[in-house]
Amino acid sequence: MKTKTVTNFLKVTFLFSLAFASLTSFAQEAEEEKWFDNFSISGSVDGYYRYNIGAPNDNSVAPGTSFANESGFALGMANTIIGYEGEKVGFVADLVFGQRGEDAVFNSDDSAQIVNQLYVYWNVSEKVKFTFGNFNTFLGYEVISPTGNFNYSTSYMFSYGPFSHTGLKADFTLSDKWSAMLAVMNPTDFTENNPYDTYIVGVQLGYTGDSGSAFLNFRYGNEGEPGEVGPTFQADLTTGWDIVDDFYLGVNATYLSTEDQGDGDASGFYGVALYPQYKTSEKFTLGLRGEFFAQYNGGLVSIDGTELSSPIAFDDEGDGDVIAVTLTGSYDVGNLTLKPEFRIDSSDDAFVDNDLEVTSSLSSFVLGAIYKF
Template identity: 50%
Template sequence: MKKIFSLTLLLMSVVLTAQETEETEEKSFSLSGSVDAYYQTYLSAPDDAGASFGTAFANQTGFAIGMGNIIASYENGKVGAVLDLVTGPRGAGATFSNDIVDGIVNQAYVYYNISENTTLTMGRFNTFLGYEVIAPAANFNYSTSYLFSSGPFSHVGLKADFALSEDFSLMLAVMNPWDTNDTSFTGEYSFGAQLGYSGQYLNLYYDSGNNGGLGFEIDYTGGFDLSDSFFLGINAAYNDNDGSGFYGAALYPQLATSDEFSIGLRGEYFALHGDANNDESVLGLTLTGSYSVDSNLIIKPEFRLDSLTDADGGIYGNVIDNDGAAASSLSAFTVAAIYSF
């Protein structure tokens, strides 16, 4: 009898220990991030004349820093939270400097994995629109496109992600209006949807309070592996806000010449539409090399040339020549160093 009782206690101890171990293994904490810096000089304009492409980030000359960010993630079973903090000019530009705790909060959200196929997320998260992202470590080109720069960087709201099958996915979201990243005082909200199929995404955005008027955007983001070493990324978008907005398309061909080095081109056509915009457009060509020193450090030399339809000084930026006069093109050389951990 004593042996049976002892054996029962032993089995109960093993079961309890296994349960505690399983619960312990379900909890996880991770810390990641990146730091980047760059040198930039204009080839067709003086560095001290205030020339700029007008796209987001990397708009300084000489030596400059981009941003540093730290991402803390914690998961306990089906629930978790992510806090992404940024600092530096790129981080300030992504958070509008004074947005949420003096512009240091890039993302802050909690999530609940209701099932293997359904996840609810609430808080502030980076946008689902577009091909490029805020953190330079996740982009092939160091400078950013007009399509990326013209869209929202982040949203505050609630989204639901559904894995419909191995190939299909669906996301639905209700959020504060366009680039209203802290509190919505207007009582208006925006709605988003994303349909994914095998790495191709069709994104829809509707805003009932976008800068005081109705607005929407349709965006396609995707790409194809044309061979083991050649990838073609694609982005196209159309945006309208009460009769004015933008549209454009960008191709991202990228060739890996070795395990350490790749070269890629961003070819982008971008245009404004509407009576107030005079149908201005720009053709941007950005050639970027990407050399991995090791698994953490990447060096990116880059040449960029943007050509405008008219010598009007630029769509968003200040396009000038070496004499300081309004020009129809602007070129620059940049070399960036990005460290990820």
């Protein structure tokens, strides 16, 4: 009897354990199927202090690049990215609030002043992905969000290249290391609609290895009213490699040309920048951006024929160049990153000193503070 009782007890215990395990497994599976589990929220908040050395600090004098151009204490932006990643489909809603965000979406109407990116995507297979909507540009080394750049201030090539596109792109995985992208888009930075009934074609070929990556990018198309503005062609190379464990080198080179609709020569700009970075410790990295940027035949002119903010000096033929050297430190305190930065811009007679006399260089100091969540 004792043996039978023990056997029955073991059977009951085993069945109870099996039932409990099944219920636990079912509960866990039910938990995994909650609709909000695939949602994510991320973003950043940033601000900065900028001071001109030997030049006025009244917002009239600043490097001719985007975003960090206000004097004294200034606001960057609050960036909130809401995403949904399903098994095959998903979306991204990238919203920006503040001065940096407004500058980034300058061609948007008031209704979309907070939209940095807004797109849906479909993973057709493991090798093909379609994206439809408004997305940041695939050209260049730098991006709009300060969390994606090492330097807090931005380069001339980034500032005068495209910021964002609206259209349809297809990404292809060619192999473990090679990728490609094809896109059809509105004219550059017209993210809400197409005012000209012209389109831009984008192409990218990418290589990603164990120690770095390289991307060759192209865009071609008419950026303005047909008959008033000729087609624009841009070629851009972005690459970066870990030379040794603590030393990284990035390179960006670009060339842009816009055809003249009359008998004149094409106009545009070109440049190259090096981004060496040395990690001194787990929390601190020191980096340099050395950039040469030039325009030819009045290349930095808007589509309606008016001059832009004259970022560099140019001669009567519309030719000119600038050299900008930016030394940046990056110190991490948890999710907060502090970026002290010293920058020198040099272009013939493009700046003024404290006596309002024309000078060929501008020195400035920036302290950026970025919190990432």
